[in-house]
Amino acid sequence: MTIALPGGASRNAGPILYGPEIKAVTDALLAGHYGHGPITERFETDLANYLGVPDVVCVATGTVAMQLALLTAGIGPGDEVIVPSLTFCSTIQAIIATGANPVFIEVDKSSLCVRADDILAAVTSTTRAVMPVLYSGRAVDLTGIQEHLNDSGIHIIEDAAQAFGSNLDGRLVGTNRRIMTCFSFGPMKNLTCGEGGAIVPRTPEQAEKLRRMRTTGIAQTLAQRAEATTYDVIGFGVRAHLQSMNAAIGSVQLANFDQARMIRQQLWHRYAAALADLPNVELTDVDIDHTVPFNCVVQIPDRNRIFHQMRAAGIGVGVHYPPNHLQPAFEQWTTSLPATEEIGQRILTLPFHPSLSSDDIDRVVAALHDALAG
Ligand SMILES: Cc1ncc(COP(=O)(O)O)c(C=O)c1O
Structure with missing residues (x-):
């Protein structure tokens, strides 16, 4: 039994709820687990087992996951980090929080993901990191250049953030040992904790550093601290652990993830079929057989005009995203990105969430058809 979220076509995005999430949160509360604790640690183990990796470090959000991953890699003031402009602003905020400079690059017009050639063209002597964004959940293939970059x-x-469960030629996102991967488990994501995030580190040393940084830089584990009169703060840290109640939601979501994958792929196929006959509508190429799609962007x-007309018709359309190189806060790093600027004027996110029925999709596509007709 799943719980249908309210809203239908008027809602832009949202997760699937299976029901036991509610009991899992209640159980966590009744057991006295609020902050970091055994429920969080079990969720980390479940995630590591699911991915088949030695370590997963859970944190409070996807944004802080990226910030801590960058810091763990030693990124800091004066370093350059190559990143697509077409992403949620938090990717950029995570970079500038370290003191590094974002170097904005273009994306491919059909997948809306970065291309290897654009990355290589942006590399300078001060480049210290590249942050591909897995737009709509599609894995980015850097096989040809990852060794050279490393x-x-x-x-x-x-x-x-959008790509939990997707794969690149059968290899799950998060399992490439040359890449640190940051997931979001926010309210709209393929797998939700309510709010949450995780990092898949490349080495045990990175895992240890991340665990320390998410708990204010204290060297001792919670269990060790319970037995001691003092503790040692040995480096920079934030307070960004994943709370037990959120981890409890995540464990239920993970146990049922195959269903989420299937529903999201089916929804995407329904949209692809229904949109095929509309002229002037380009659906993002998400490589659906390998992707757990996060959204549906045309x-x-x-x-x-079409955005406002569809909103007036009660359809929950959105725009993901206004390009970041044009945002006031990022003005000092702005550059000319003609393709991204054109894409920024043309993208429209259609309602996409597992509670959407076939009738809802027909309604969305009919409203898009009417709006295109003027
Ligand atoms: C592409 C992208 N990056 C980063 C984030 C940030 O994740 P969170 O909201 O968990 O901080 C999101 C989600 O909002 C996202 O879609």
Whole structure:
């Protein structure tokens, strides 16, 4: 039994709830587990087993996951981090929080993901990291350049906020040992904790550092601290652990993830079939057989008018994302990115969540058809 979220076509995004999440949160509360604790640690183990990796470090959000991953890689003031402009602003905030400079690059017009050639063209002597964004959940293939980047001392830290469960030629996102992967488990994501995030580190040393940084830089574990009169603060840290109640939601979500994958892929296929007959509508190429799609983004002419017309018709459309190189806060790093600027004028996110029915999709596509007709 799953719980349908309210909203139908008027809602832009949202997770699937299976029901036991509610009991899991109640059980955590009744057992007295609130902050970091055994429930969080079990969720980390479940995630590591699911991915088949030695370590997963859970944190409070996907944004802080990226910030801590960058810091763990030693990224700091004066370093350059190559990143697509087309992403949620938090990717950029995570970079500038370390003191590093974002170097904005273009994305491919059909997948909306970065291309290896654009990354290589942006590399300078001060490049220390590359942050591909797995747009709509699609894995980014850097196989041809990842060794070269790593050998040049450049870290690859992927923003896989939208991509939990996707794979690249059968290899799950998060399992490439050359790449640090950051997931979000926020309210709209393929797998939700309510709010949450995780990092898949590349080495045990990185895992240890991340665990320390998420708990204010204290060297001792919680169990060790319970037995001692003092503790040692041995480095920078934030207070960004994943709370037990959120981890309890995540464990239920993970146990049922195959269903989420299937529903999201089916929804995407329904949209692809229904949109095929609409002229001037380009559906993002998500490589559906390997992707657990996070959203459904189309490119259309006259986007702003169509956005407002569909909203007036009660359809929960959105825009993901206004390009970051044009944002006031990031002005000092701005550059000319003609393709991204054009995409930014053309993208429209259609309602996409597991509670959407076939009738809802027909309604969305009919409203898009009417709006395109003027
Ligand atoms: C591409 C992308 N990056 C980063 C984030 C940030 O994740 P969180 O909201 O968990 O901080 C999100 C989600 O909002 C996202 O979609």
